Amino acid sequence: MKKMIATMAVAASLFTLSACGSEQEEQTAETQEENTVDLTRAPDAKWNSVSGIQAPVESTDGPEDNSPVPHGYARTPQGAVQAAILGQVWLATADDETWPDVSATMTAPGQGRDQWAQGRSLMTVSGTVENPPAFKGFHISDYSEDEAQVVLATEYPGVGLTAYPVQLTWQGDWKLVLPSLDTAPDLEEIDSLDGFVEFEA
Incomplete structure (x- = not known):
């Protein structure tokens, strides 16, 4: 039983880390998109x-x-x-x-x-x-x-x-x-x- 709980805890930790990593990647991509400048667009x-x-x-x-x-x-x-x-x-x-x-x-x-x-x-x-x-x-x-x-x-x-x-x-x-x-x-x-x-x- 203890072994099963430990396994579940490790799996939960991995899922949390994976989710955080995914969120960080999305935030980084959004930040990069916001910081991208277009040098070939004329002012409207x-x-x-x-x-x-x-x-x-x-x-x-x-x-x-x-x-x-x-x-x-x-x-x-x-x-x-x-x-x-x-x-x-x-x-x-x-x-x-x-x-x-x-x-x-x-x-x-x-x-x-x-x-x-x-x-x-x-x-x-x-x-x-x-x-x-x-x-x-x-x-x-x-x-x-x-x-x-x-x-x-x-x-x-x-x-x-x-x-x-x-x-x-x-x-x-x-x-x-x-x-x-x-x-x-x-x-x-x-x-x-x-x-x-x-x-x-």
Whole structure:
């Protein structure tokens, strides 16, 4: 009798361990699925004109707020893409009253930001962009929860398709890391959108 009870106890223990192992495996699989990022999915965005440039002004990945400038992006690849595009647009078009907010809210501290702010303070920008560029697609060349590099494919009138890398860092939000003058990359002309995820504006 004692031997039978011991056998049953061992069997019960094995069943419990097996069940726990199964539950742990399911939880691990669910966690891995939640943590899987899709670098090839474009933001599900609403596009509109920003100073004459068509941009994804609203999506499920942000921005959550547009006052005084867009901010509040999801910590996702799509949030980084949103921040990259809107950051480029606002850097180029912010008027004399708004550009300090662009610098403080949309960019990360560093030499590049300081140089951009110094140069921007010496010029006046207002109105809409004539013959604006058009964002055609993106490629995420590097991504983690803390850093991202988004290569934007943009078509410029009279130039054609170009590729330009935008570096971002997570500091409570996705912020642009502006390159210093001596490290700024050039626009690279490209022949097609091969390798890029195309936008559906």
